[in-house]
Amino acid sequence: MAAQTKVRKAVLPVAGFGTRVLPGTKVVAKELLNVVDRPILSYIVAEARAAGIEHFVFVTGRGKAAIEDYFDHHVELEAALESKGKTALLNEIRTELPRPGEMSFVRQMQPLGLGHAVWCARDIVGDEPFAVMLPDMIMAAARPALGQLVDAHARTGGNLILVEPVPEAEVHKYGVVAPDPTRPRQGAVIPISGMVEKPPVGTAPSNLYVNGRYILQPEIFGLLADQTAGAGGEIQLTDAMARLMASQPFHAVELDGHTHDCGDKIGLLRANVAMALARPDLGAAAREAIEELLG
Numbered sequence: 001m002a003a004q005t006k007v008r009k010a011v012l013p014v015a016g017f018g019t020r021v022l023p024g025t026k027v028v029a030k031e032l033l034n035v036v037d038r039p040i041l042s043y044i045v046a047e048a049r050a051a052g053i054e055h056f057v058f059v060t061g062r063g064k065a066a067i068e069d070y071f072d073h074h075v076e077l078e079a080a081l082e083s084k085g086k087t088a089l090l091n092e093i094r095t096e097l098p099r100p101g102e103m104s105f106v107r108q109m110q111p112l113g114l115g116h117a118v119w120c121a122r123d124i125v126g127d128e129p130f131a132v133m134l135p136d137m138i139m140a141a142a143r144p145a146l147g148q149l150v151d152a153h154a155r156t157g158g159n160l161i162l163v164e165p166v167p168e169a170e171v172h173k174y175g176v177v178a179p180d181p182t183r184p185r186q187g188a189v190i191p192i193s194g195m196v197e198k199p200p201v202g203t204a205p206s207n208l209y210v211n212g213r214y215i216l217q218p219e220i221f222g223l224l225a226d227q228t229a230g231a232g233g234e235i236q237l238t239d240a241m242a243r244l245m246a247s248q249p250f251h252a253v254e255l256d257g258h259t260h261d262c263g264d265k266i267g268l269l270r271a272n273v274a275m276a277l278a279r280p281d282l283g284a285a286a287r288e289a290i291e292e293l294l295g
């Protein structure tokens with residue numbers, strides 16, 4: 001495992017087609033769809049910064065160039081806001097911008113699966129532990145979600161996967177972890193011995209589903225290099241992680257918070273409602289509008 005232990009880099013795979021939220025994603029990257037008033041990615045980058053991430057590696061593809069533009073100056077817009085005295089808005093836009101050089105963009109070229117997307121970041125990540133953040137999952141949590149993983153990593157080292165409980169009846173839709181019966185759970189940190197993708201009803205090893213945040217050791221790249229296509233004909237990160245488990249420790253960390261899956265229609269709608277209700281400046285008006293709609 002890498003000598004470097006601090007998690008400094010995060011890989012954000014953004015090259016998928018977003019078919020579950022078509023037709024909008026034909027022209028707007030799923031990761032740039034607004035939740036309330038900002039792109040989904042804006043929440044993810046804020047979460048990563050709060051966890052101490054210093055460098056962002058976006059794995060992009062065709063039609064995703066607007067992501068690069070979002071995290072850059074918009075000279076005309078900034079000048080217009082300045083001349084109109086809209087200082088608060090201007091500051092908000094500028095505060096989110098990265099320092100020059102803090103973000104890298106690599107092209108996946110073909111969306112062959114999440115595992116393949118992560119592998120495309122290998123040269124930029126190099127030989128150190130790194131985070132993977134699925135950028136269609138917004139996490140509502142008092143301590144930002146990736147920060148919870150980073151805290152656990154400082155104690156356990158190795159590889160970590162964030163998880164969240166789902167009702168038993170829904171377990172078959174998700175990837176779930178198998179807790180290791182020989183090693184006890186310590187608070188939110190659960191030693192695991194395996195993972196199962198979409199287990200048939202009644203066979204799941206737990207109800208803890210993998211919700212889109214990982215800390216991985218760089219040895220995963222060597223395994224991804226020869227990983228063959230798995231479920232859905234895609235090169236799966238899960239399959240390479242299962243192989244890495246043979247030689248390195250893995251822990252799951254139960255999220256203290258809640259995940260909004262913005263990758264499908266209802267999840268995206270729920271995220272909008274939940275994030276609006278939670279906003280000090282919008283919550284009361286949002287509640288009023290929702291109650292009115294519900295009659």
Ligand code: UTP
Pocket residue numbers: 013014015016017018019020021030031059108110111112113114116117134135136263
């Ligand atoms: P998803 O499977 O949720 O995204 O992958 P998708 O493929 O865009 O969505 P659907 O299933 O067609 O609706 C999770 C994340 O991984 C990225 C996606 O962009 C998404 O943010 N991804 C997925 C890649 O970057 N490359 C891939 O080959 C697959």
